[in-house]
Amino acid sequence: xxxxxxxxxxxxxxxxxxxxxxxxxxxxxxxxxxxxxxxxxxxxxxxxxxxxxxxxxxxxxxxxxxxxxxxxxxxxxxxxxxxxxxxxxxxxxxxxxxxxxxxxxxxxxxxxxxxxxxxxxxxxxxxxxxxxxxxxxxxxxxxxxxxxxxxxxxxxxxxxxxxxxxxxxxxxxx
Numbered sequence: 552x553x554x555x556x557x558x559x560x561x562x563x564x565x566x567x568x569x570x571x572x573x574x575x576x577x578x579x580x581x582x583x584x585x586x587x588x589x590x591x592x593x594x595x596x597x598x599x600x601x602x603x604x605x606x607x608x609x610x611x612x613x614x615x616x617x618x619x620x621x622x623x624x625x626x627x628x629x630x631x632x633x634x635x636x637x638x639x640x641x642x643x644x645x646x647x648x649x650x651x652x653x654x655x656x657x658x659x660x661x662x663x664x665x666x667x668x669x670x671x672x673x674x675x676x677x678x679x680x681x682x683x684x685x686x687x688x689x690x691x692x693x694x695x696x697x698x699x700x701x702x703x704x705x706x707x708x709x710x711x712x713x714x715x716x717x718x719x720x721x722x723x724x725x
Contacts, residue, residue: 559612
């Protein structure tokens with residue numbers, strides 16, 4: 552399979568107070584902005600500025616968009632990615648609950664912690680066997696995402712980045 556070499560961006564639209572309005576993804580952001588202008592004129596009138604991050608593949612951009620929407624919760628994104636399935640029950644519920652208790656995650660930050668933890672677990676599960684050289688780049692990308700989730704988790708808990716990474720890589724509650 553040939554990789555798509557076209558750059559794809561994840562963009563963020565902001566209002567005049569620099570409050571996030573919307574997060575999207577496109578291979579041609581200016582054409583997408585024109586579409587937003589036509590399809591969502593009320594939202595578009597609020598837009599004062601934008602920024603974007605470039606990704607080498609559409610798949611990586613789609614994942615980045617999903618993560619950004621989950622963590623930043625823009626008000627005009629209608630479809631929210633489904634990831635919070637372990638907030639009330641499921642096989643990891645007790646593990647995450649114990650981690651929250653041990654690492655001083657407040658009840659207010661519990662949904663965010665569980666989202667970060669679940670995203671890290673999913674990314675770890677997707678990572679290929681790192682010993683296979685042709686998949687080294689995919690493994691490095693997964694590790695970079697887990698490091699990002701660890702940094703975000705450290706902001707809302709007493710966990711260090713390394714503690715969080717150890718939880719994910721070992722799959723235990725330390």
